[in-house]
Amino acid sequence: MSDEAGGGGARVVVLFRSVHDAMYAEKVCKEHGLWCDLVPTPHKHSTDCGMALQVLATDAPVLQELLAKLVLAYREIHPL
Amino acid sequence: MIYLDNAATSWPKPPCVLEAMSDFLTNKGGSPGRSGHKMSQDAARVVFEAREALAQLFGVSDSRQLIFTANATTAINLALFGMLRSGDHIVISSMEHNAILRPLRHLADTQDVRVSVVQSDRSGLIDPADVRAALQPDTRLVAIVQASNASGTLEPVAAIKRAIGEVPLLVDASQAVGAYPVNVERDGIDLLAFTGHKSLLGPMGTGGLYIRPGLELRPLIFGGTGSASDSDLQPDFLPDRYESGTCNGVGLAGLGAAARYLLQHGVETIRAHELALWRRLHDGLAGIDGLTLYGPTDPTQRLATQSLTVVGLAPSEVGQQLSERYGIAVRAGLHCATAAHKSIGSFPTGTVRLSVGHATTAAEVDTAITALGEIAAGAKA
Numbered sequence: 254m255s256d257e258a259g260g261g262g263a264r265v266v267v268l269f270r271s272v273h274d275a276m277y278a279e280k281v282c283k284e285h286g287l288w289c290d291l292v293p294t295p296h297k298h299s300t301d302c303g304m305a306l307q308v309l310a311t312d313a314p315v316l317q318e319l320l321a322k323l324v325l326a327y328r329e330i331h332p333l
Numbered sequence: 334m335i336y337l338d339n340a341a342t343s344w345p346k347p348p349c350v351l352e353a354m355s356d357f358l359t360n361k362g363g364s365p366g367r368s369g370h371k372m373s374q375d376a377a378r379v380v381f382e383a384r385e386a387l388a389q390l391f392g393v394s395d396s397r398q399l400i401f402t403a404n405a406t407t408a409i410n411l412a413l414f415g416m417l418r419s420g421d422h423i424v425i426s427s428m429e430h431n432a433i434l435r436p437l438r439h440l441a442d443t444q445d446v447r448v449s450v451v452q453s454d455r456s457g458l459i460d461p462a463d464v465r466a467a468l469q470p471d472t473r474l475v476a477i478v479q480a481s482n483a484s485g486t487l488e489p490v491a492a493i494k495r496a497i498g499e500v501p502l503l504v505d506a507s508q509a510v511g512a513y514p515v516n517v518e519r520d521g522i523d524l525l526a527f528t529g530h531k532s533l534l535g536p537m538g539t540g541g542l543y544i545r546p547g548l549e550l551r552p553l554i555f556g557g558t559g560s561a562s563d564s565d566l567q568p569d570f571l572p573d574r575y576e577s578g579t580c581n582g583v584g585l586a587g588l589g590a591a592a593r594y595l596l597q598h599g600v601e602t603i604r605a606h607e608l609a610l611w612r613r614l615h616d617g618l619a620g621i622d623g624l625t626l627y628g629p630t631d632p633t634q635r636l637a638t639q640s641l642t643v644v645g646l647a648p649s650e651v652g653q654q655l656s657e658r659y660g661i662a663v664r665a666g667l668h669c670a671t672a673a674h675k676s677i678g679s680f681p682t683g684t685v686r687l688s689v690g691h692a693t694t695a696a697e698v699d700t701a702i703t704a705l706g707e708i709a710a711g712a713k714a
Contacts, residue, residue: 270560270568271568273381
């Protein structure tokens with residue numbers, strides 16, 4: 254999904270343990286029509302060299318609930 | 334060339350496999366999961382989608398439990414070295430490949446691992462009751478080949494798991510995946526080793542190990558995973574725990590495409606096609622004087638792989654004649670499975686192995702039957 258698709262809403266970045274989990278969360282977002290964008294993990298949040306997922310702040314609770322149902326734990330959520 | 338060596342490696346691959354590999358190298362090409370830029374993301378997505386497709390194919394609910402390795406041998410080594418400790422006991426069958434036998438011989442020689450071997454019958458079949466009888470109080474693992482590369486025999490894996498109860502079961506499914514509807518959760522398989530380049534129709538250099546949730550293995554390889562980079566401890570989460578080092582991205586692009594091809598066309602459909610060809614081949618060969626055929630005659634107990642010997646000729650001579658006089662590719666000898674050949678009665682010479690594939694035609698099988706008839710007649714003359 255393009256960055257523009259997110260509109261001007263406030264965003265949060267969701268950190269995962271692994272790239273696989275980030276990819277899985279991206280798949281879940283797409284399946285449920287949630288805007289998302291994979292980004293390099295912001296250095297201020299982690300020294301990981303992996304990927305994180307940007308979502309709209311308003312969608313974050315929905316995504317949290319979906320991931321919990323799938324037994325897929327996100328690690329942290331930070332505002333941008 | 335008439336290619337009847339699909340048990341060694343499948344050929345031809347579906348065009349979508351070649352296209353996916355070309356697309357990966359041409360348009361993606363970043364290091365999967367090691368950077369955050371779009372090319373790395375695209376590459377990581379290819380690996381993710383391959384894992385998801387294979388999980389669907391193998392009946393795995395959580396694709397994180399599928400670990401990619403370079404081949405089935407590496408997967409088997411990860412399972413054996415990861416599970417077994419000094420003095421542990423393991424039960425295997427007499428139909429195992431050297432991929433199982435050699436690491437176990439090393440573990441027996443260096444760490445006093447004790448190995449019990451369950452003898453098959455003459456067609457290569459293992460009796461689940463015999464496996465159960467071989468268990469000891471400290472049996473750590475049972476390892477069984479799902480389908481023999483020497484005889485095509487399909488072992489009763491689900492019944493073996495029922496017979497051994499809580500003891501973990503490692504299945505070497507190198508020959509079976511893609512040719513038989515393997516389902517790990519249905520059959521209770523705890524560890525499933527597979528290769529990508531045989532009936533899965535993917536490229537060489539791909540394979541993997543399914544690890545049942547809750548089963549802890551010591552990693553075989555330690556190192557960078559693109560995750561938890563601030564720590565020098567190996568990650569404790571899957572798949573990263575067992576996937577250190579850059580993966581074979583282009584190979585997994587091809588393997589993912591192959592898995593989706595199999596999901597689309599159906600493993601059962603391909604199995605029906607291959608068994609119909611096996612029936613044609615078997616019945617044609619059975620009428621030729623001077624041939625001995627190996628493996629079960631019941632198609633529900635086998636894959637389409639057919640081993641045979643010709644009276645008066647070494648398998649290598651038969652294989653050479655098939656190649657040079659008739660342009661037919663087969664594999665002759667012991668197939669890295671000496672114990673299996675001892676079990677089915679074809680040791681020490683081994684056999685000539687004909688293995689049809691998804692693209693083999695009835696006309697090609699008929700040509701092979703005619704060729705073997707002429708070779709057998711020539712041997713008697």
